[in-house]
Amino acid sequence: MKMNGAELLDHQLKEAKQARNTPVGIASYQYCLDERETIDQCGRATCTAHAKITLYWEDESISRHFLSMPPDSSDALPLERWRAMRYWVRDKRSGTKPVRLPALSVCDETIVSFVRKRSGLPVPDTWKAECTIHRRSFCHSNGSTLRETTTEAFLQPDPLYDLLCYRSRRFPRNVELEYLRTEQSWMARQPLRTVSRIDCEQDGVALFSPEALRCLLHHGFAKLVTDHRTWEHALPFVRHCASHSPLSVRHDPLAPWSLGSTCLTEDGFASQSTQLLLPGFQGNHSPLSYYQPAALHVDHPHKIRFHQWLPTQKHVYYFPTIQVAETFSPFSLESAWSPHACHFHNGAAVSQGECLLFFSLAALFSSPHITLVSKVGWDGFGLAVPVVDLVMTP
Amino acid sequence: MNDLQASPVSTIAESVLELADSFGVYATFFAKAVEDRQYAWHSGRFVQRHNRETKKMLLHLLLPDGRVGRACTEEWTIQAAERAFHDARQHADEMPGFRDILHQLELAEQRAPVLPWEVETPVWEEMKAAMMIEKHHHDLCASLPADVLDTIFRVSLERSYSLRSDGISHLAAVWRGACTHRLFDPERLQTETIHHGISMTEHSPFPIDVLILTLTESIKQRRKHSGFDQRSHLSRKRSVQDLPLLVDTGILARMVHAWLQTTTHQQYAASAVTLMLEPLEGAYGYTPLHPYGYLLSPTVLLSKDGMNRAMLQALRMPPMQTGHLTCLPAELDSRPITTPIQACRTLEQYGLLEEEVLYVCEGVERFHFNPATAAFSLLPKHVTRCGIDRILEKENPCWLVGSLDELFSSIIAGMGSMQIACADMDHMWSLAGPAYTFLRYR
Numbered sequence: 001m002k003m004n005g006a007e008l009l010d011h012q013l014k015e016a017k018q019a020r021n022t023p024v025g026i027a028s029y030q031y032c033l034d035e036r037e038t039i040d041q042c043g044r045a046t047c048t049a050h051a052k053i054t055l056y057w058e059d060e061s062i063s064r065h066f067l068s069m070p071p072d073s074s075d076a077l078p079l080e081r082w083r084a085m086r087y088w089v090r091d092k093r094s095g096t097k098p099v100r101l102p103a104l105s106v107c108d109e110t111i112v113s114f115v116r117k118r119s120g121l122p123v124p125d126t127w128k129a130e131c132t133i134h135r136r137s138f139c140h141s142n143g144s145t146l147r148e149t150t151t152e153a154f155l156q157p158d159p160l161y162d163l164l165c166y167r168s169r170r171f172p173r174n175v176e177l178e179y180l181r182t183e184q185s186w187m188a189r190q191p192l193r194t195v196s197r198i199d200c201e202q203d204g205v206a207l208f209s210p211e212a213l214r215c216l217l218h219h220g221f222a223k224l225v226t227d228h229r230t231w232e233h234a235l236p237f238v239r240h241c242a243s244h245s246p247l248s249v250r251h252d253p254l255a256p257w258s259l260g261s262t263c264l265t266e267d268g269f270a271s272q273s274t275q276l277l278l279p280g281f282q283g284n285h286s287p288l289s290y291y292q293p294a295a296l297h298v299d300h301p302h303k304i305r306f307h308q309w310l311p312t313q314k315h316v317y318y319f320p321t322i323q324v325a326e327t328f329s330p331f332s333l334e335s336a337w338s339p340h341a342c343h344f345h346n347g348a349a350v351s352q353g354e355c356l357l358f359f360s361l362a363a364l365f366s367s368p369h370i371t372l373v374s375k376v377g378w379d380g381f382g383l384a385v386p387v388v389d390l391v392m393t394p
Numbered sequence: 395m396n397d398l399q400a401s402p403v404s405t406i407a408e409s410v411l412e413l414a415d416s417f418g419v420y421a422t423f424f425a426k427a428v429e430d431r432q433y434a435w436h437s438g439r440f441v442q443r444h445n446r447e448t449k450k451m452l453l454h455l456l457l458p459d460g461r462v463g464r465a466c467t468e469e470w471t472i473q474a475a476e477r478a479f480h481d482a483r484q485h486a487d488e489m490p491g492f493r494d495i496l497h498q499l500e501l502a503e504q505r506a507p508v509l510p511w512e513v514e515t516p517v518w519e520e521m522k523a524a525m526m527i528e529k530h531h532h533d534l535c536a537s538l539p540a541d542v543l544d545t546i547f548r549v550s551l552e553r554s555y556s557l558r559s560d561g562i563s564h565l566a567a568v569w570r571g572a573c574t575h576r577l578f579d580p581e582r583l584q585t586e587t588i589h590h591g592i593s594m595t596e597h598s599p600f601p602i603d604v605l606i607l608t609l610t611e612s613i614k615q616r617r618k619h620s621g622f623d624q625r626s627h628l629s630r631k632r633s634v635q636d637l638p639l640l641v642d643t644g645i646l647a648r649m650v651h652a653w654l655q656t657t658t659h660q661q662y663a664a665s666a667v668t669l670m671l672e673p674l675e676g677a678y679g680y681t682p683l684h685p686y687g688y689l690l691s692p693t694v695l696l697s698k699d700g701m702n703r704a705m706l707q708a709l710r711m712p713p714m715q716t717g718h719l720t721c722l723p724a725e726l727d728s729r730p731i732t733t734p735i736q737a738c739r740t741l742e743q744y745g746l747l748e749e750e751v752l753y754v755c756e757g758v759e760r761f762h763f764n765p766a767t768a769a770f771s772l773l774p775k776h777v778t779r780c781g782i783d784r785i786l787e788k789e790n791p792c793w794l795v796g797s798l799d800e801l802f803s804s805i806i807a808g809m810g811s812m813q814i815a816c817a818d819m820d821h822m823w824s825l826a827g828p829a830y831t832f833l834r835y836r
Contacts, residue, residue, distance in 0.1 A: 044481060048468050064444035068468050078447075085431065085445055196769045197795065224583060229436070229541055233580050323762060329583040335793065337762040337771055354764045356631055356771055356793055 005049050005069045006033055006137065012077050013053070017141055024083060028056045030140040032266040033069070041129040043120035052266060061086040099270045101146060101263040105256040108170040111151035124181070128156040131171065138268040148264040155377070157184040161352075162209070162320035162340055166377035169257045179376045183307075187349065195353040198341045204315030204387045206357070207373060210380035212322045212338070217249060218293040220330045220361040225276060225284075226251065226291040237330045237362065238276070238283040245365040246300055249277040251288060253295040259379050260294030271295075277365075297380055298372065306375035309384070311347035317355065317387065318342040330361035333391065359390040367392075403427075403470060407557040410453065410475045414559060417483065420456040422558045422687035425449070425470070430550030433524050437543055438535040440528065452685050452712065453478050456493070461486035464712065489711070494704040499688035502705070506673075506691035509566050509682055516569065518600035520549055527573055530606045534575070534613065544576040556687030564689055566682040569594045572821065573605060575613075588612050589821050591678035615757075631771070634796035638747065639833045640737055640754045643815040645761075645774065647825035650721050651817035652763040652770060653798045654695075654709055665802045666724035669696040671705065671717060672826075677814055679718035679824035684708065692720075696802060719817065721827040723808035731810035737830040738780045740809055746832065752780040754830075759791065761819075768798040796835055806832045 009031070017026045031053040039045045049069035056062050063086040111131045114121060121129045132152040139145045155166035157180055164184055166172055172180065200206065208216065225234040241247070252273035255261050265271055271290055275281060310316065322336040341355035364370075367389035372381040407423040414421035426449070433443045449470055455463040463482030467474050524547055531545040550570045557563045572591030579586070590608045594600055641649075650669065672692045673682050684690055686708070695702050695709075709717065727740050734754040741747040757775025764770075772794045779789045810829025817823035 042485070044485060046467070064442065066444060066446040066448075068448040081445070085443060087440070087443060089442070194767070196764075196767050196797070230578065230580075230583075233583055323760075325760065326585040326587070327578070327583055332582065335760070335773070337760070339762070339764050354762075354767065354769050354771070356795070 006035070009033065009051055009067075009069065010139065013141070016077055016079055019079075022079070022083075024061075024086075025058045026055050027058045028141045030054050030138070030268065032268065033135075033137045033139070034266075035069075035135045036132055037115055038130055038132040039115050039118055039121070041121045041123055041125075041127060043118045045115075045118055055082065055086070057083070057086050059086075061088050063087070099146060099268065101148065101270050102254060104254055104261060104263050106148070106150040106169050106261050106263070108151045108153070108257075110171045111153055112149075114171070123155060123177070124157070126157075128159060130154045136262075136264055136266070138264060138266075140268070146264050146268060148262065150262060152259060155180065157181070158187065161187055161342070161349075163187070163318060163342060163349075164377070165320075167259060167379045168377070169259060169261065172376070176376050183376075190349040192342075192349045193351045195351045198317065198343050198351060198353045198355040200317050200355065200357065200387045201315050202388050204317055205313050205384050206387050206390060207316055207318045207382055207384045208322070209318070209320045209382050210378050212319045213298065213381070213383045214293050214296050215322050215324060216336070216359075216361065216364075217296050217298075219324045219327055220334075222249070222251070222276060222291075222293065222296055223327060226288040228287040231284075231287040234330075235283045238281070240331075240362060241277045241365055242279060242281050244362075245277070246279060246368075247277065247365055247370060248275070248279065248281075248299045250275050250297050250299070251291060251295050252297045253290070253292070255295070255297055255380075258295070258297070260292055260296070265290045298383065299381075300370055300372045302370065303372045303374065303381070306373050306378075306382075309371065309373055310344060313344070314346060316344040316384075317357075318344065319355070319357070322357070328361075330365075333358060333360050335359075357390070363392050364390055402472070403555055404557070404563075406451075406470060406472050406475045407555070407563075409472050410479050411557060411559055413476060413479055414455065418458050419483065420559045421479075422454045422556065423475075424452040424454075424554065424556045424683070424685050424687050426452075426552065426554045428550055428552045430548055431520070433527070433547045435528060435531045435543075435545045437541045438532055443524075451475060451478065453482050454686055455479070455482050455486065456496070457483070457486050460488075460492075462489035462492045463487075491704060491707060495708045496686065496688075498693075498702065498704040499684055499686055499690075499708060502691045502693045503562075503689045506682075506689035509564065509689070516594075516596035516600070517598070518594075518602075523547075523549070523571065523600050523602045526602050526606065530573075530609070538577070539580070542578045542580065544578075546574045546576075548572045548574075554683045556683055558687045562687075564683055564687065567596075568680055568682065569596065570678060571600060571602070571605065572678065573609060574821075575609065586616070588616070589816060591816075591821060591824075593676060593678055593680040595675065631793035631795055634794050634833075634835045637794070637835065638750055638752045639794075639835075640734065640741075640752055640780075640830050641774075641833060642756045643813040643825070643827045643829060643831075644758050645755055645772065646721060646827045646831045647719075647815040647817040647823075648758055648761045649770065649772075649798065649801055650719060650825055650827075651823050652761070652765075653768075653801050654706065654719075655713075655765045656763070656768040656798050657710075657765055658768045658799055665696075665698060665805060666807065667696065667802050667805045668694060668698075668720075668722045669802070670694050670720045670722075671709065672720045674718045674720070674826070677718040677824045677826065679716045679817070679822065681714065681716045681718065685712050685714065695719075716822045717824075719823070719825045721808075721825055721831075723805050723828060723831055725828070726807045726809050731829060734778050734780065734830075735784075735786055737809050737832075738784060738786075741807075741832060742784070744807075746806060749782055751782060753789075754778040754780060754786075755791075755794070763798060769795070770798050771795050800835060804833050804835045806834055808832070 033051045035049040051067045053065045134150045153171045157164045224230040253271035319338040322338045336357045338355045343351045371384040431445045434441045463486035465478035465482035467478045527547040552568045554566045575588040577586045673690045755774035759775045760773040762771045777789045777791045808828030817825040
């Protein structure tokens with residue numbers, strides 16, 4: 001029988017471990033294999049597979065390798081080269097302890113059946129769409145194996161407008177598809193102009209998409225507070241928010257259907273959720289062992305739906321994506337750049353263009369006028385805040 | 395190169411091209427295998443090293459009706475390649491100018507030297523190089539506060555193979571070495587990246603000392619400017635219109651690379667600049683083979699005689715991941731010019747500076763652009779104001795905004811010796827240009 005990539009890798013590693021005629025042998029190994037299968041709206045499929053391998057050698061050393069798969073069946077694994085890559089560490093964390101993975105809504109059977117059938121997706125012809133199955137297996141040479149299957153759906157009714165995108169681990173239900181269709185035809189009727197630059201009026205409201213909001217949170221404090229070398233530097237901000245901000249922020253890889261959600265980390269650990277900011281909360285006693293920006297989620301008492309909120313606002317500046325500095329102080333004045341900002345006037349889209357935006361994260365978080373906005377197709381909440389509150393020193 | 399030949403890649407390519415022949419399709423096959431090793435240190439402590447092995451196969455088809463099909467796969471098997479072929483054939487699109495692009499690449503190939511074939515064990519020792527970087531890391535740590543410096547050293551071997559329906563096949567191998575320092579400022583909570591990379595062959599010694607020297611020099615430059623509050627005027631932005639600017643190689647590199655990616659390219663007036671794509675061995679972005687399977691040779695993309703649109707298109711579709719450019723503005727003075735004041739005096743000598751203030755911009759703090767509109771936003775690291783009295787004064791940098799469309803009609807002259815700088819955020823492209831370039835947007 002012909003072996004698939006995963007079986008081949010497993011077989012090759014087992015053989016390498018049993019080999020006895022080598023200067024230093026392999027005592028044990030573990031690997032995380034990520035296999036992705038994606039189909040587009042026409043049913044065209046792409047498959048990728050990557051393996052992250054850690055070898056534990058008999059002389060107490062370890063080595064780490066990353067392979068794009070499947071390995072060439074014609075040759076054995078490059079063990080000579082890998083042996084030369086080994087080194088010694090004090091802390092050899094290995095996921096050999098039995099872990100129980102929590103039950104989590106991350107795999108949509110509808111998407112699984114679409115990808116299996118390769119039949120094309122039930123969306124209008126003009127839409128761009130992709131569905132993915134992502135299989136992760138974490139294996140150790142002692143025989144223990146952990147597996148998780150997650151799914152992803154990405155729909156783009158019109159490449160011109162980022163506002164209309166749908167991103168989730170779940171394929172949209174019929175009502176949601178209907179909403180997206182209505183929104184697309186509504187958008188197509190707008191008198192939208194493309195301009196080179198948009199300047200924000202002071203009496204307007206800035207609306208950050210969930211992705212743009214995560215970008216602010218990640219580079220402004222979450223990246224620092226979750227890293228053991230920098231987390232102490234971010235504590236003053238956590239304490240400031242405890243008494244000045246009604247907003248709470250969690251790192252939650254267990255949120256149902258969110259793209260940042262996963263039970264099984266690539267190091268073979270079960271993920272868990274952690275509070276990062278909360279009114280009255282003085283900070284964690286240690287940084288996180290697992291962190292990814294896509295798993296950041298916000299909460300606030302004031303929430304509203306996008307289509308109900310938009311018509312009530314005079315000027316809205318919508319930022320689907322932004323770019324900021326690698327890390328920055330949440331207390332200093334910073335700038336964000338958005339390649340496709342969109343200006344809405346009395347509920348109608350009027351212009352689209354790039355925008356430079358000035359803000360301080362502390363000022364934004366202390367604003368008494370924060371509103372969380374939800375929308376079909378958004379993975380989490382977007383955040384709306386008056387433009388003046390972005391820079392006002394609290 | 396023996397192991398790449400023995401592996402099925404050439405067999406895969408031949409079987410796909412046979413299939414293409416039977417369909418009457420002109421095909422180019424391109425495969426790239428990259429093996430890289432990374433070493434990481436955190437604040438004086440070795441953390442880890444690991445290696446990555448990745449592969450990629452690209453297929454381009456020119457159908458008898460003129461449509462163009464493309465497919466990409468990471469799986470190196472005959473089945474996967476044949477699947478990719480049918481995929482590309484069935485989903486082919488109109489792509490005007492494709493024949494032109496192939497013709498231009500063919501012309502470039504005819505001028506290209508033959509590549510050396512065999513990849514042997516390099517004459518330099520990687521471990522020795524890594525140990526020198528480790529020492530350099532320790533030296534830096536000694537002069538820095540605790541827990542602020544991360545260093546990554548990366549060595550990679552990139553092997554490419556191509557085969558085309560006209561029967562021509564190429565093999566190429568490039569070694570690259572790069573070192574990145576990340577400096578964290580615990581007071582301002584900012585992270586600064588200092589990066590330098592080079593390419594080499596297995597026959598030449600690895601100029602690791604040059605790499606370290608360049609990094610040390612960049613860190614010295616950084617210290618020279620430190621102690622200056624760069625953020626207080628951040629919220630201002632200025633149009634580059636009518637603003638005489640002197641920019642360093644780093645800024646020029648980012649602007650030129652961004653210009654390459656913009657799709658507008660409408661406004662273009664004859665200029666005093668020659669821009670070339672150049673496979674320059676030694677430069678980090680050295681790339682001998684185009685993903686369409688043609689050998690690259692120095693090719694003029696833009697000069698006072700006009701623009702090579704087909705070649706520019708070839709760099710965007712499919713996007714070339716690495717490359718090296720040479721930008722040659724009209725040269726005023728070949729004497730070494732190393733300081734802004736020397737550059738300023740030279741401009742005055744040649745009567746290029748009217749009674750006006752000149753802004754000298756050095757280093758890229760942030761750079762953004764929109765390829766669809768050609769609008770760019772630049773925040774330089776350092777700005778020096780050269781007043782009418784020609785006295786230099788440091789100034790707080792602010793955002794400079796403008797359009798890339800007018801970039802080449804605004805470049806007036808270059809000064810100082812040629813330098814190589816990183817041309818994109820991912821450190822994949824490099825550009826050789828003068829130490830200072832005089833720009834005037836009208």
